[in-house]
Amino acid sequence: MNEDNITESINDFLENNDAENETIIRMDDDTELFINNTDEEEEDEENGAGYVMQPPFKKTGNKIKIYALTGLLSIFTIIVIGLFLDKGKTPGPILSGKQRIEMKDVFKLRPSKNPVYWFDSGEDGTVIQVSQKGDIELFNIISKEVKIVASMQDLMKGNNKINLGFELSKDTHYLIIPTFSKTVFRHSKIQNYVVFDCKAKKYLDFKNELNNISNIEFSPSSDKIAYVKNNNMYYLNLKTGKSVQITNDGSKNIFNGISDWVYEEEVLMSSKAFWWSPDGKYLGFIKFNDTNVPEYEIPVYLDNNLDGISYNAWKSIKYPKPGFPNPDVNVYIYDTTKETRKKNNLKKVVYEKDYEFQPDNLVILQVLWATEDSKNLLIRTSNRVQDTARLFSVNIPHEIETESDITKEKGTFIATFLKEDDHDDDGWLTRTESIYFVPPNGYIEIMEDKNGYEHINYYPDIYDEKSMFLTSGEWEVDSISGIDKNNKIIYYISTEEGSMQKHLYKVNLNGQRNIKMTPPVSEIEEQKEIINSFGENLSETGVFSASFSPGFNFYLLNYDGPNIPYQKILSTQDSYDDFHIDLSNNELLEKALSNYDIPKFHRFEIPINDYTVNALAIYPPDFDENSPKKYPVLFHPYGGPNSQMATYNYQFDFDSVLASDPEHPMIVVIVDGRGTALKGRKFRVSVAKQLGKLEAEDQIKAAQYLQKLPYVDEDKFAIWGWSYGGYLTSKVVEANSGVFKVAMAVAPVIDWKFYDTLYTERYMKTLKDNIEGYKQSAINNVEGFKNVDFLLVHGTGDGKIHFQNSALLVSKLTLKGVNNYTVQFYTDNDHSMVFGNAYSQLMNLLTEFLHEHLFKEKKN
Numbered sequence: 001m002n003e004d005n006i007t008e009s010i011n012d013f014l015e016n017n018d019a020e021n022e023t024i025i026r027m028d029d030d031t032e033l034f035i036n037n038t039d040e041e042e043e044d045e046e047n048g049a050g051y052v053m054q055p056p057f058k059k060t061g062n063k064i065k066i067y068a069l070t071g072l073l074s075i076f077t078i079i080v081i082g083l084f085l086d087k088g089k090t091p092g093p094i095l096s097g098k099q100r101i102e103m104k105d106v107f108k109l110r111p112s113k114n115p116v117y118w119f120d121s122g123e124d125g126t127v128i129q130v131s132q133k134g135d136i137e138l139f140n141i142i143s144k145e146v147k148i149v150a151s152m153q154d155l156m157k158g159n160n161k162i163n164l165g166f167e168l169s170k171d172t173h174y175l176i177i178p179t180f181s182k183t184v185f186r187h188s189k190i191q192n193y194v195v196f197d198c199k200a201k202k203y204l205d206f207k208n209e210l211n212n213i214s215n216i217e218f219s220p221s222s223d224k225i226a227y228v229k230n231n232n233m234y235y236l237n238l239k240t241g242k243s244v245q246i247t248n249d250g251s252k253n254i255f256n257g258i259s260d261w262v263y264e265e266e267v268l269m270s271s272k273a274f275w276w277s278p279d280g281k282y283l284g285f286i287k288f289n290d291t292n293v294p295e296y297e298i299p300v301y302l303d304n305n306l307d308g309i310s311y312n313a314w315k316s317i318k319y320p321k322p323g324f325p326n327p328d329v330n331v332y333i334y335d336t337t338k339e340t341r342k343k344n345n346l347k348k349v350v351y352e353k354d355y356e357f358q359p360d361n362l363v364i365l366q367v368l369w370a371t372e373d374s375k376n377l378l379i380r381t382s383n384r385v386q387d388t389a390r391l392f393s394v395n396i397p398h399e400i401e402t403e404s405d406i407t408k409e410k411g412t413f414i415a416t417f418l419k420e421d422d423h424d425d426d427g428w429l430t431r432t433e434s435i436y437f438v439p440p441n442g443y444i445e446i447m448e449d450k451n452g453y454e455h456i457n458y459y460p461d462i463y464d465e466k467s468m469f470l471t472s473g474e475w476e477v478d479s480i481s482g483i484d485k486n487n488k489i490i491y492y493i494s495t496e497e498g499s500m501q502k503h504l505y506k507v508n509l510n511g512q513r514n515i516k517m518t519p520p521v522s523e524i525e526e527q528k529e530i531i532n533s534f535g536e537n538l539s540e541t542g543v544f545s546a547s548f549s550p551g552f553n554f555y556l557l558n559y560d561g562p563n564i565p566y567q568k569i570l571s572t573q574d575s576y577d578d579f580h581i582d583l584s585n586n587e588l589l590e591k592a593l594s595n596y597d598i599p600k601f602h603r604f605e606i607p608i609n610d611y612t613v614n615a616l617a618i619y620p621p622d623f624d625e626n627s628p629k630k631y632p633v634l635f636h637p638y639g640g641p642n643s644q645m646a647t648y649n650y651q652f653d654f655d656s657v658l659a660s661d662p663e664h665p666m667i668v669v670i671v672d673g674r675g676t677a678l679k680g681r682k683f684r685v686s687v688a689k690q691l692g693k694l695e696a697e698d699q700i701k702a703a704q705y706l707q708k709l710p711y712v713d714e715d716k717f718a719i720w721g722w723s724y725g726g727y728l729t730s731k732v733v734e735a736n737s738g739v740f741k742v743a744m745a746v747a748p749v750i751d752w753k754f755y756d757t758l759y760t761e762r763y764m765k766t767l768k769d770n771i772e773g774y775k776q777s778a779i780n781n782v783e784g785f786k787n788v789d790f791l792l793v794h795g796t797g798d799g800k801i802h803f804q805n806s807a808l809l810v811s812k813l814t815l816k817g818v819n820n821y822t823v824q825f826y827t828d829n830d831h832s833m834v835f836g837n838a839y840s841q842l843m844n845l846l847t848e849f850l851h852e853h854l855f856k857e858k859k860n
Contacts, residue, residue: 098595098596098597099595099596099597100596100597100621100660100661100662101596101598101599101652101656101657101660102657102660103654103657103843105596105652105657106652106653106654106656106657108592109589109592109593109596109652110589110652111564111565111584111586111589111650112584112586112588112589113558113565113567113584114567114583114584116547116556116569116583117129118547118548118549118550118556119138119168119550120170120550121138121140121147121172123140123142123143124549124550124551124552124553124554125140125141125142125549125551125553125554126138126139126140126141126549127139127140127141128149128168130162131148133151133152134151134152134155134162135148135149135150135151135152136148136149136150136155136162136166136168136175137149138172141554141569141581149168149172149175149198150175150196150198150201151201154196154201154202155177155196157202157203162177164177164178164179164180164181164191165177165178166178167216167217167218169218169222170218170220170221170222171222172198173197173198173199173222174195174196174197174198174218174222174238175195175196175198176193176194176195176196176216176218176225177193177194177195177196178191178192178193179191179192179193179194180192184214184271185261185264185265185271185799186264186265187259187264187265187269187270187271188214188258188259188264188271189214189271190212190213190214191213191216192210192211192212192213193210193211193213193216193227194210195210195225195238204238204241206236206241206243209236209243210227210236212229212230213227213228213229214227214228214229214231214258214271215227215228215257215258215271215272215273215274216228217272217274217276219235219276219280219336220276220277220278220279220280221279221280221281222238222280223237223238223239223280224236224237224238224280224336225238226257226274226276226283228256228257228258228274230250231250231251231252231254231255231256231258232245232246232247232248232249232250232256233245233246233247233250233256233257233274233283233285233334234246235283235334235336237339242339244336244339246283246334246345246346247287247332247346252290252318253289253290253291253293253318254287254288254289254290254291255273255287255288255290255327256285256287256288256332257272257273257274257285257286258271258272258273258288259271259272259273259286259288260288260290260293260318260327261317261318261319261799262293262318262319262320262326262327262756262757262758263286263288263327263329263758265756265758265759265800266756266758266759266762267363267364267365267432267758268432269432273285273286273288274286275367275368275369276369277369277371277373277374277377277396278369278371278372278373278374279372279373279374280336281335281336281337281373281374282333282334282335282336282374282377282396283333283334283336284331284332284333284334284367284369284377285331285332285334286329286330286331286332286364286367287329287330287331287332288327288328288329289327289328289329289330290318290327291328292325292328293318293319293320293324293325293326293327294318294319294320294321294324294325295316295317295318295319296316296317296318296319296321296799296802297314297315297316298314298315298316298317298796298797298798298799298802298803299312299313299314299315299796299797300312300313300314300315300797300828301796301827301828302827302828302836306836315797315799317799319756319799320756320757320758321753321754321755321756321757321760322752322753322755322757322760322761322764322766322767322774323753323766323767323768324757325360326360326363326384326757326758328359328360328362329362329363329364330348330349331348331349331364331367331377331379331394331415332346332347332348332349333346333347333349333377333394333396333413334346334347335347344411347411347412347413348411348412348413349377349379349394349412349413349414349415350412350413350414350415351381351392351414351415351417352392352414352415352416352417354417355390355392355417355420357381357382357383357384357390360384361383361384362381362382362383362384363381363382363383363384363386363758364379364380364381365380365381365382365386365389365429365432365433366378366379366380366432366433366434366435367379367380368380368435368436368437368443369437370393370435370437370441370443370462371437371441372439372440374396375395375396376393376394376395376396376441376462377393377394377396378391378392378393378394378418378435378437378443378462379391379392379393379394379415380392380434380435382429384757384761384766385428385761385762385765385766386428386429386758386761386762387422387423387426387427387428387429388420388421388422388429389420389421389422389429390417390419390420390421391417391418391419391420391421391435392415392416392417392418393415393416393418393462393463394413394414394415394416395416396413418462418463418465419465421447423448423681423685425681425685425688426685426688426689426765427681427684427685427688428641428685428688428762428763429762430448430454430642430681430684431446431447431454434446434447436480436483437483438458438460438483438485438509439485441460441461441462442458442459442460442461442462443459443462444456444457444458444459444470444480444483444490445457445459446477446479446480448681449469449472451474451680452680452681452682453472453473453474453475453476453680453681454476454477455469455470455471455472455473455476455477456469456470456471456477456480456490456492456507457469457470458470458509458511460509468511469511470490470507470508470509470511470514471492471494471507471514473496474680475494475495475496475498475499475678476494476495476499476678476679476680477492477493477494478492478493478494478495478502478678479492479493479545480492480493481493481504481545481546481547481548481555482546482547482548482552482555484548484552484572486552487552488508488509488510489506489507489508489509489552490506490507490508490509491504491505491506491517491546491548491555492504492505492506492507493505493544493545493546495678496516497540497541499614499678499679500603500614500616500646500647500648501541501542501543501647501648502542502543502544502545502647503516503517503518503542503544504516504517504518504544504545504546504557505517518542518544518557518559519539519540519542519544519559520557520568520570520580534600534602536602536603538562538563541562541648542559542560542561542562542563542648543559543560543561543562543647543648543649544557544558544559544560545557545558545560546558548572552572553571553572553573553576554569554570554571554572554576554579555569555570555571555572556568556569556583557569557570560649560650561647561648561649561650561651562601562603562648562649562650563650564585564586564589564590564593564650565584565586565650566582566584566585566586567582567583567584568580568581568582568583569581569583597621597622597660598621598652598656598660599618599619599620599621599656599659599660600618600619600620600621600623601616601617601618601619602616602617602619603615603616603646603647603648604617606671606701606702606705606706607705608698608701608702608705611674611683613671613672613673613674613698613702614646614671614672614676614679615646615669615670615671615672615702616645616646616647616669616670617667617668617669617670618655618656618659618667618668618669619631619659619667620659620660620661620665620666620667621660622665623665623667623711624711625710625711627711629711630710630711630712630713631665631666631667631711631712631713632666632667632713632716632717632718632854632855633666633667633668633669633703633706633712633713633716633717633718634655634658634666634667634668634669634717634718634719634720634850634854635668635669635670635671635699635702635703635717635718635719635720635740636655636668636669636670636719636720636721636725637670637671637672637673637695637699637719637721637725637728637729638721638722638723638724638725638728639672639673639675639676639695639699639721639724639725639728640675640676640723640724640725641675641676641684641687641691641762641763642675642676642677642684643672643676643677643724644672644676644677644678645670645672645676646670646671646672654843654846655668655670656668658847658850664850664851664854664855666850666854667712669702669703669706671698671699671702673694673695673697673698673699673702674686674687674694674695674698675687675691675694675695687763688763688764688765689763689764689765689770689773690773690776690777691752691763691764691777692727692728692731692776692777693731693776693777695728695731696728696731696732696734696735697735699719699728699732700732700735700737700739700740703717703719703739703740704737704739707739715741716741716854716855717739717740717741717742718740718741718742718743718744718850718853718854719732719733719740719742719743719744720743720744720745720746720846721744721745721746721748722746722747723746723747723748723749723800723801723831724749725746726745726746726747726748726749727745727748727749727750729743729744729745729748730743730745730748730750730779730809731779733784733785733788733790734779734780734781734782734784734785735784736781736783736784736787737784738787740788741787741788741789741853741854742788742789742790742849742850742853742854743788743789743790743791744790744791744793744846744849744850745790745791745792745793746793746794746833746842746846747793747794747795747798747800747801747806747831747833748792748794748801748805748806748809749801749805750778750779750805750806750808750809751774751778751779751805751808752764752774752777752778753767753774753778754801754802754804754805754808755801764777779809779812780812782809782812782813782816782818783816785813785818785820785821786818786820788820789820789821789849789853790820790821790822791821791822791823791824791845791846791849792806792809792810792821792822792823792824793806793823793824793825793826793833793842793845794806794825794826795825795826795827795828795829795830795831795833795835795838796825796826796827796828796829797827797828797829797830797835798829798830798831799830799831800830800831801831803825806823806825810823822849824842824845826838826841826842
């Protein structure tokens with residue numbers, strides 16, 4: 001990996017600085033474990049920096065020692081320090097004396113996070129890990145027993161390394177190991193795979209059958225592998241070595257079992273679009289037909305050596321925009337138990353008449369096997385604008401003798417209508433994936449109650465609309481952490497303590513005994529005030545997440561702030577009352593922070609009319625509200641529908657660096673206005689059909705509220721944002737309020753006609769039905785741009801928010817004679833700006849632009 005590639009990878013990590021992205025894993029509860037050591041976000045396409053994981057647990061006598069996983073983060077931390085140091089100088093101690101946070105320190109001040117990979121081995125509390133020797137092993141946290149699944153010595157016989165991850169079958173018989181990986185879109189890759197037989201201790205010879213694979217997954221029965229190759233669906237029988245091609249129409253327009261671009265980005269949030277039945281007999285998958293979806297062509301100016309090419313190339317993406325066709329989508333089900341009856345094995349799902357959405361008005365939101373075998377497949381669909389959802393069930397007979405036993409329509413399964421959900425406002429369905437199977441034949445759904453707050457609704461019988469809400473109140477359920485079917489307990493994360501916090505709770509399926517599980521009592525007593533929050537008691541405040549062992553006797557608890565993050569493994573059982581493992585306390589991070597003058601963080605609410613908005617302010621380390629000193633203020637919104645930025649998470653990032661600058665100190669403020677998440681439906685959908693209007697009003701009113709504070713320089717307010725935040729920044733400038741004097745927009749939407757359908761029409765409805773709303777939501781009146789110093793940044797290769805947006809804005813500014821703006825484009829860069837050192841240069845550009853324009857003296 002050369003220095004340019006290292007820099008690109010570093011920049012990528014700086015851009016995607018959410019802790020959940022540090023190590024990406026996929027865990028399928030009833031099938032297998034896939035450990036993937038490459039970043040699934042916009043990563044360096046040419047070089048994935050792999051690593052050999054070190055065990056979080058090691059048996060030594062009667063004690064368990066905890067080892068941090070030394071992964072990409074650790075490697076990159078070392079590299080980052082080197083790259084940001086001035087070349088030619090001899091670096092002194094990295095952490096010496098009290099110092100202010102700079103960009104080079106951001107990695108050093110990120111917490112370590114050790115993933116725990118629970119594995120269902122029959123003995124609860126078993127995890128899978130890679131030993132220091134490189135062996136893949138199972139380790140039980142109670143018995144401390146170690147079972148080697150595959151030794152590094154055997155794995156290396158085929159000259160293969162597990163630095164790109166591996167997938168282990170449920171019966172531990174087989175391993176799938178990627179040997180090559182190339183990123184396609186945000187969540188998709190093309191990879192080559194080999195299969196290792198752990199019992200025979202050898203690689204199976206499938207020639208090149210598993211090369212150029214888009215998605216791959218073991219069956220729950222461990223004897224088959226489903227995969228997508230060249231947009232066709234296959235499965236491989238590991239016992240016979242026979243590969244079966246399920247579809248043969250895959251092409252640039254037809255996607256079988258793999259998402260097209262818009263579904264990957266906006267609905268499934270994954271490229272995988274196939275699902276094994278729990279017993280491994282059937283495969284359900286979606287076929288995407290993009291034949292009628294227009295192509296968007298993105299120019300490519302540079303070759304692999306960053307040299308220009310005489311005639312630029314073009315990169316084409318099937319990209320539906322408002323007013324144009326969406327992909328046609330259909331669900332198919334394949335029976336893998338009858339390889340001799342290929343013709344009849346594949347069945348299309350058709351929806352019960354009178355309840356189906358027409359093809360041009362259909363979105364498939366979720367496909368879920370709601371069964372412990374293969375009897376029932378749930379399909380959740382919506383109309384094109386995603387304000388009405390319909391739930392269907394496909395009942396699959398196990399013994400099919402004639403077509404009439406399957407359906408009245410030859411060659412298909414009928415999906416029976418179960419229920420419909422809609423609202424009488426102009427809003428949208430908050431979640432695309434909202435349903436979770438509850439054995440033996442029920443499900444829970446996170447949905448809005450009659451008061452508009454998202455809660456857990458339990459349906460004991462799939463075929464009965466009778467249900468009961470297990471939770472209630474003016475707060476919302478954020479996610480489901482686990483469903484303990486044996487004890488009939490739902491574990492979930494919610495905002496009961498406040499919409500900026502997330503705590504772990506449990507509730508019985510009868511709706512009784514709603515119990516808060518965080519923070520652990522020991523942590524309430526041990527918490528130190530490391531992060532200055534103006535005297536606020538942080539001991540019982542926090543953002544938590546959890547993952548449970550298969551038997552639900554143990555769980556990994558992640559504390560993500562506001563104080564120093566930690567990880568513990570705890571037990572749900574009274575018999576293990578004193579059991580805990582301190583997996584990560586981030587003691588080194590705590591020690592490192594003691595060498596810095598760190599900024600001060602304050603979470604609060606700002607009253608606006610009859611509602612409040614959440615806010616996070618980051619103050620300079622030496623801030624004193626009683627001092628006569630007045631500070632400039634920088635707003636940094638995102639503000640998109642269902643998003644959230646003002647939280648109690650631990651964070652040191654670009655905003656912290658700006659607030660810490662001793663020569664140019666400022667207060668950085670994040671405001672989550674109307675439209676953002678976890679404050680109820682009324683607050684959330686108020687922006688429907690008029691994106692940008694209310695969000696901009698809230699940023700302006702929040703700024704006017706802060707202007708009245710005695711330590712704020714009311715004449716020095718700036719605003720910046722990226723993506724939707726860039727759009728919101730531009731809408732604030734368009735409003736011409738006079739509050740903000742400097743604005744910086746990175747990769748903004750300028751007109752919603754230019755963005756994709758499944759996002760835009762969810763919030764704006766169709767262009768035909770809301771043409772005036774689209775006009776008002778676009779940046780049209782540029783008079784306000786004459787009154788700010790404006791910076792516009794965009795990558796020419798942005799496949800998400802196309803460069804045409806910024807090109808249009810520049811044209812509008814030019815036509816109206818606006819001159820006080822600066823434009824910076826980055827050649828061939830996508831939405832994350834990680835190519836060719838762009839991100840580092842961008843951070844410098846934003847910083848210098850603020851220093852030059854926000855801190856300039858007022859003219860007399």
